[in-house]
Amino acid sequence: MHSPGARWRELFPQPCALIGVVHLGPLPGSPGWSGDLGAVEAAALADVEAYVAGGADGLIVENFGDVPFWRGSVPPETVAAMTRMALAVVRATALPVGINVLRNDALAALAIAQASGARFLRVNVLSGAAVTDQGLIEGVAAELLRRRRLLGADSVRILADVLVKHGAPLAPLSMAEAVSDVLERGGADGVIVSGTGTGRPTDPADVEQARAAAAGAPVLIGSGATPLSLQRLTAGCDGVIVGTALKRHGQIAQPVDPERVRTLQRMLPQ
Numbered sequence: 001m002h003s004p005g006a007r008w009r010e011l012f013p014q015p016c017a018l019i020g021v022v023h024l025g026p027l028p029g030s031p032g033w034s035g036d037l038g039a040v041e042a043a044a045l046a047d048v049e050a051y052v053a054g055g056a057d058g059l060i061v062e063n064f065g066d067v068p069f070w071r072g073s074v075p076p077e078t079v080a081a082m083t084r085m086a087l088a089v090v091r092a093t094a095l096p097v098g099i100n101v102l103r104n105d106a107l108a109a110l111a112i113a114q115a116s117g118a119r120f121l122r123v124n125v126l127s128g129a130a131v132t133d134q135g136l137i138e139g140v141a142a143e144l145l146r147r148r149r150l151l152g153a154d155s156v157r158i159l160a161d162v163l164v165k166h167g168a169p170l171a172p173l174s175m176a177e178a179v180s181d182v183l184e185r186g187g188a189d190g191v192i193v194s195g196t197g198t199g200r201p202t203d204p205a206d207v208e209q210a211r212a213a214a215a216g217a218p219v220l221i222g223s224g225a226t227p228l229s230l231q232r233l234t235a236g237c238d239g240v241i242v243g244t245a246l247k248r249h250g251q252i253a254q255p256v257d258p259e260r261v262r263t264l265q266r267m268l269p270q
Contacts (some may be wrong), residue, residue, distance in 0.1 A: 004189050004217035005238075011119060011157060011172040012057055012098045012239060015269040019098070019220075020261065021243030021254070022089060027081040030066040037081060040065075041088050047256040048092050051246075054261020060098035060122060060241060061086050069103040071134040074096075079108045079116070086116035096158070098122055104137050106144045106158075111130035121224075122241070123145045125167070126160035127186035128178070132167035141186035160188035162210060165195060165223055175206055180211035190214075192241065194222035204232045211237070224265070 025040040026032030034040075053060055063074075063082055070078075082101060090097050098168045100122035101109040109121045124130075127139040148154060162178040163169060169178070175193075182188040193210045201224035210219045218238035225240040241267070246261050248254035 001080075002246075007157065008218040008238060010188055014057050014239075015146070016237060017057040017239035018055070018261070018265050018268055019058040019239055019241045020047075020056040020060055020246055021064075021241060022047050022051075022061045022085075022254065023243055024066075024082070024085055026065035026087075027063055027071055027125070028077045029075055030063075030110070032067070036128060036166055037084070040081075041085060043204070044085055045088060045092055048089055050256035050258040051261055052093055052095065054114050054246075054256075054258035055263055055265040056095065057239075057265075058096040058098065059089060059093065060100055060120075061089055061118070062100035063102050064243075066102065069134055070105070071103060071132075071137055072105060074101055074108055079112065080107075083112050083115050087113050090117045097122065100124075103132065103134050104140065106140045107112040107147055110144060110147055110151065110153060110156060114158050119155070120157035122157060122159050122161070122192065123188075124161045124164045126158070126188055127181045128173065129170040130167035131170055132164075136170065137167070139186065141182075141188075145187045157189040158187065158193055159190045159192050159196060159218075159220065161192045161222060163193075163206075172255050175209040179210050183214065183217050188217075190218035190220060192220045192222040193237075194212065195224040207237055235269075236258045240264075 097118040098120040099109040099113045099118045102122045106123045125137045127141045129138045160182040193206050202221050220239040221237050222241050225242050244252045248257045
């Protein structure tokens with residue numbers, strides 16, 4: 001059996017992969033839904049084109065426009081719309097594509113990945129419990145790992161947030177303990193370390209602690225990676241997941257700027 005690090009390198013052989021976030025606009029059923037799913041898809045594909053032009057190594061599709069987010073399972077219309085979006089993105093690029101269904105519907109994310117050909121998931125709370133703006137979110141490792149085996153989807157990698165952003169652990173937990181839990185007891189293939197919120201900087205000390213505890217499993221930066229912070233962060237990580245910093249003028253509501261993608265990619269370890 002391959003180690004988690006080796007499994008990750010099958011997807012991303014780069015020393016530090018740049019994974020761009022495709023922030024979907026509001027989907028059917030969400031408060032901001034515009035009524036035009038074609039426009040949502042067109043905007044997503046334009047961002048994909050910009051990421052590819054800028055040299056990104058991978059993409060992750062998430063329903064960022066669906067605020068406020070469901071705490072657990074999302075409704076069927078969200079799953080259907082995200083499947084359409086994910087399939088369009090997978091068809092548009094040869095880059096590895098991931099899925100994140102906010103806030104924590106990992107089973108839906110796995111189903112979408114299996115149907116669309118996406119190759120990895122981001123799960124905000126895989127093990128333990130977190131107090132968030134959606135309320136108390138509990139880990140889904142037992143259900144997710146069993147469903148992955150049932151679907152024959154063992155090739156779909158699971159990346160788990162540790163001490164997830166926009167939340168706090170229900171009980172005090174060190175970074176080393178959180179990493180150990182999601183890898184050894186939660187079955188994750190890798191971990192994601194973030195700042196306190198979207199676009200907020202990740203603490204390099206957290207990355208170092210996670211790296212030491214991960215024992216060779218991949219460690220990714222989940223928020224706040226910018227040209228100013230990148231050098232301090234990437235020495236100990238296997239990838240960076242970036243959205244806000246790659247948008248035009250660094251504003252999250254703007255489209256992706258390929259030149260910002262290109263600039264950030266040039267700064268990563270080669």
